[in-house]
Amino acid sequence: MTRSARRAPVARRLEHVALELFATQGFDETTVDELASAGGVGRRTFFRYFPTKLDVVLGELDEGLAALVVALATQPGADPVAAARAAFLAVNRYADGELPALRRRLGLIEDVPELAARATVRYRDWESALAGDAARRWDVDAGSLRAQVFGRAVVASMRAVFSAWHARPEADAAALGGLVDEAFDLLARGFSAR
Amino acid sequence: MTRSARRAPVARRLEHVALELFATQGFDETTVDELASAGGVGRRTFFRYFPTKLDVVLGELDEGLAALVVALATQPGADPVAAARAAFLAVNRYADGELPALRRRLGLIEDVPELAARATVRYRDWESALAGDAARRWDVDAGSLRAQVFGRAVVASMRAVFSAWHARPEADAAALGGLVDEAFDLLARGFSAR
DNA sequence: GTGGTGGGTGGCACCGAGTGCCGCTTAGCG
DNA sequence: CGCTAAGCGGCACTCGGTGCCACCCACCAC
Incomplete structure (x- = not known):
């Protein structure tokens, strides 16, 4: 980010x-x-x-949103899932030195409920940005169920990704990217696919 | 619920x-x-x-969770998406008289950020229940990315559904069911599907 | 140099949410 | 009739968050 x-x-x-x-x-x-x-x-x-x-724990999320918007903008023509996937991969590129701090933050967010709650408030703008972007690409209304579900499902999935990554103490930056990819595969193909 | x-x-x-x-x-x-x-x-x-x-605004969520667990249990053999869909349809069956109160609650949750935040904390157990149930049906680990993403994506989608329903003042209980169905279609078939 | 002026600072007092403690009432029971 | 136990609620306290204001200091005009 x-x-x-x-x-x-x-x-x-x-x-x-x-x-x-x-x-x-x-x-x-x-x-x-x-x-x-x-x-x-x-x-x-x-x-x-x-x-x-x-x-004080969640400081950087806003900058992350700005980066996400930029990353989405640099994916013209792609379908929403591909664009979102590329954007999240781009935005979550961490240097090795940043990982320890990231882990500490995630750990706090994970087990202080109030922090998790505050984080979701902060993520609302991410959901809107994703929904709006998807709506444009699908040529549907931004308030449509499809766009709204997409925005929320993507953010929720990314939080699952961070949670899973955090649960594996040895996982590195590359592993994070792998999890992001897995999650987007699920969103793209659906949960009924095998 | x-x-x-x-x-x-x-x-x-x-x-x-x-x-x-x-x-x-x-x-x-x-x-x-x-x-x-x-x-x-x-x-x-x-x-x-x-x-x-x-x-005081979110009172009934816990009872909802209990109902969800029961509803999931009464769907043996179904795949996770079908089971979750049936469970949510069963749990969100409202009498007409309850709709006004529901609307007021949703309105509050929607535009008091703190309430939305608190709601997500309360929904954590729903996510876990869904993830656990899906893991059993898929025969994967409950901590697996697939199960975790599923649990979170479903809850996020349901919140999108309630938001969309609340945005349409004339929508009735049947409309709510329709939106639930739509959302589950998206989750089942994936966002890349036509 | 003198006298503004404006931004960052932090003390102070205040409000409201949430908690521990404790004394009170009241219902139930031997 | 007394005993006990549980719910109630007052009181005082902590802590997060805010409005107000006085202060310091850098910068600038004259």
Whole structure:
């Protein structure tokens, strides 16, 4: 997701110490005051960088959305499934050095229910983007059931992919791509196919 | 979802006045104190019936899960898609009188992001149940990507169905069934199929 | 240099959700 | 009639999140 290139250094620092504290103390057991002072800022300032304690874990999703939209745009003529597949493969290209942090984030999202919940809110825009793109390619209405189901099913599948990837501690970046491909095969051919 | 047959009358009353107040004042603008005293109980008691202000809107989902599991169990031999389709059709059989309340709930869930988020947490068990059931029928591991993607994609599609149904004010119970069928056709045959 | 001016900062006070504790009522029962 | 147990609800507390405002400091005009 072409992460966090240029971003306020304060935000970067806060994200870092937050992941650290969450990993050692747990999410619920860490207060925003601790996060703030560990990051060397006041509590009030923390909330200027992150609307929510939850968002300090989910920081990069927005940039991911932008990247997704771009990636979709660079797939003219393709059918929706192919376009979405290519876009997700492009957007989820991680360098080896990024994988540990990704794992920590996914682990948190997986077992702090509130985080999973917040993530789905953030993913709404992804669903809309995918539905809109698919609707254009299929030449149907963006509100049509087909487009809406597509958008939601794709995002849900991608979350299953991340979950599966996270469950395999030895899986690398290539494995992630493989899972993405598998998931899109299922979506393309349907669950009744063998 | 064979709703709320035997349930503490206090809870029923609270749900009712809550939907009322949310509809008139808005969700965020209604405090738990108001809900409690409108329901004739103390604030502390409110939280004994509902773990969260959010849950007063989502009350029946758990009963829905139980019904889903039962419905799945009564589909021996069917393939996962057919079983899930039949289960959802069985579970979402609404009497005409229930539709207005359903609409109000869906409307709230749709445009209060926090509610949508909470709903997804509650739906996790549905996803697991579907994944487990499908894994058994396919004779694969419950943690396998195929089963996991299936569980999540089905739930996501059903949420798209409810959203689409809610968007059409004149749609009745039969229309809901039709949308469920459409969605399952897509899942069964895949999005690349004509 | 002096005197704005504007953005980032963070303290302070406040609100509302959620929780632990505890004393009260009341229904059921020996 | 007393005992007990369960539901109720008040009270006080924690913590996330917000509005307000005073402060610091860089930048700029004169």
